[in-house]
Amino acid sequence: MKRDFVIVLVRPRDPNNIGATARAMANFGLSQLRVVDPYEPTWQSAVSAVGAHDILQNAQLCATLPEALDDCTLSLAATALKNRKLDQDIVALPRLPLWLTGQNAGQTALVFGNEKTGLSNADIALCQAVLHIPTTAKQPSVNLAQAVILTCYELARTPIPPAGKTADGPTFAEQERVLAELDALLQAVQIKTDYSAEQRKALLRGLLHKSHLSKNDLFFIKTVAEHARQKIEERPL
Incomplete structure (x- = not known):
């Protein structure tokens, strides 16, 4: 392609x-x-x-x-x-x-x-x-x-041969939307780490980059994270 x-x-x-x-x-x-x-x-x-x-x-x-x-x-x-x-x-x-x-x-x-x-x-x-x-x-x-x-x-x-994969990967913006949803889920569960907010986002971004996930895979992860966060936020105090 x-x-x-x-x-x-x-x-x-x-x-x-x-x-x-x-x-x-x-x-x-x-x-x-x-x-x-x-x-x-x-x-x-x-x-x-x-x-x-x-x-x-x-x-x-x-x-x-x-x-x-x-x-x-x-x-x-x-x-x-x-x-x-x-x-x-x-x-x-x-x-x-x-x-x-x-x-x-x-x-x-x-x-x-x-x-x-x-x-x-x-x-x-x-x-x-x-x-x-x-x-x-x-x-x-x-x-x-x-x-x-x-x-x-x-x-x-050096002519570049056709891409080794058959489809366009997710765009930066699409990955950032997944990152935002994952980060919101971590905040909702009040996870305790030694990372600052920016370090946590950088870690999540690096993991997404390394995973080489397809658009469909990312959409699935975003949907799961979004629904999990909503369920947590809907729980009675």
Whole structure:
């Protein structure tokens, strides 16, 4: 089945990097760009540049990363591995096309952080996998635009076989609705853990990502959790 790619830039600060991203996408046949919470003067400078490509003119501006991932069935966070404790699959860029063949088809987001800090741990936790561009130990990270260029080139250079699974997977938004219902159930039963509310959600999200459940499976889990919560809340005190 068909796989579409979305390039997501999170809080970019340099108009030159934004422009170079759009050119790289055009060079290698990608067209969907989403930009999360850009610095407004930087964004206007990039879009207003002479010869700005249609990709920039048609880019989708998003307030948050979840909004940018809303309709995506798969997402990879591009980051250097130094000083990161990661729980997701780590996919080296040369392996990306092969890795994708084992995943559900649908819309795939490739997520890149800003020039100064990259992606936050919270940003990375929203994605199912981590995309790693191998570099020397002395210089573990690459420039934002360079990372996008290398990724677009690799996808164009190596044809991606049809997806190994026959159906589109659940979207980010669909998984988040299940997560919200499971979290509400845990609150209803007043479960005691050492996790904060955000840590609990992150744990549930990670479990959903690892499970690779179908839409029907997720719908069943959501229905069970919803009915269980309602029964608990209806009990007399």
